[in-house]
Amino acid sequence: MTRYYEDVEVGETIDCGSYEVTKEEIVEFAEKYDPQPFHLDEEAAKDSFLGGLVASGWQTACLCMRQNVDHMRDRRFAGARGVDDLRWIRPLRPGDTLSVETEFVAKEPNETYPAIGNVTLETIGRNQRDEPVISYRALGMMERREPIE
Amino acid sequence: MTRYYEDVEVGETIDCGSYEVTKEEIVEFAEKYDPQPFHLDEEAAKDSFLGGLVASGWQTACLCMRQNVDHMRDRRFAGARGVDDLRWIRPLRPGDTLSVETEFVAKEPNETYPAIGNVTLETIGRNQRDEPVISYRALGMMERREPIE
Numbered sequence: 001m002t003r004y005y006e007d008v009e010v011g012e013t014i015d016c017g018s019y020e021v022t023k024e025e026i027v028e029f030a031e032k033y034d035p036q037p038f039h040l041d042e043e044a045a046k047d048s049f050l051g052g053l054v055a056s057g058w059q060t061a062c063l064c065m066r067q068n069v070d071h072m073r074d075r076r077f078a079g080a081r082g083v084d085d086l087r088w089i090r091p092l093r094p095g096d097t098l099s100v101e102t103e104f105v106a107k108e109p110n111e112t113y114p115a116i117g118n119v120t121l122e123t124i125g126r127n128q129r130d131e132p133v134i135s136y137r138a139l140g141m142m143e144r145r146e147p148i149e
Numbered sequence: 150m151t152r153y154y155e156d157v158e159v160g161e162t163i164d165c166g167s168y169e170v171t172k173e174e175i176v177e178f179a180e181k182y183d184p185q186p187f188h189l190d191e192e193a194a195k196d197s198f199l200g201g202l203v204a205s206g207w208q209t210a211c212l213c214m215r216q217n218v219d220h221m222r223d224r225r226f227a228g229a230r231g232v233d234d235l236r237w238i239r240p241l242r243p244g245d246t247l248s249v250e251t252e253f254v255a256k257e258p259n260e261t262y263p264a265i266g267n268v269t270l271e272t273i274g275r276n277q278r279d280e281p282v283i284s285y286r287a288l289g290m291m292e293r294r295e296p297i298e
Contacts, residue, residue: 032211032215032217033211033212033214034211034214034215035215035217035218035219036218036225036226038228046291048227049227049228049262049264049265049290049292050227050228056214056226057228057229057231058207058210058211058214060286061207061210062181062182062183062207062211063182065182065183065205065207066181066182066183066184068217069183069184069185070184076186078187078197078198079187079198079199079203079206079237079240081204081236081237082235082236082237083232083235084233084234084235085231085233086231086232086233086235087230087231087263088228088229088230088231091228113198115198116198141198143198
């Protein structure tokens, strides 16, 4: 069943599954988007403030996005306006498993586009020790089944 | 010259250059991190709210990160605590050129780590028509030349 803006219930929480991140993909991402030593090179990372290789925080956010998309394929999203309060709480390291949970915390009509509704989603990613790694609040948009007149 | 936390001047603005994004890398990123139809498939995107293929907002943020890293290699960053007020203002489309500018807007000692100072950086990415595409405020950390006693 395709789900639209009208079908969102505030308070609904989605288990978006988990993902084990490898050293190879941490380095591959860093080479393209965030080539800092502590994301690229294990030896250099050991001497850094972070004490070892860690995933780019942007990659951690992207991994959450992938889990969100995979677990909400029946919903008609239409992009997002932005993100508030993104926090990198703990490093994500090679071999860590990121588990993602997302809650719809608010919804309201979009004042510009009658075919769209705004939804606010809170995402938390935790590691295999159930410690929070990342959290943020996304300002999403969804298609309406029935555009506002 | 290596630049540390102590060397940051609030108000300093860095021109982080520009980058032309291709359709191929928009699709490649989307396949891995954000597989929604309007990031993956030109035909499907035409029928969507966005009216054509657009880069994932997360990819747009990652492209800004890359420009930031490339243009601040002399500075000793130590990761980031998070991001506030990330806004996707306009879509970034295939063939668009993203120009990135980053300003140091605040600095203060880190209360937990004497070897680290906190810096706040405002980043804006604009397209080839000088229209804002993305903006955010990053809560960065930098190494101190002299740790606090």
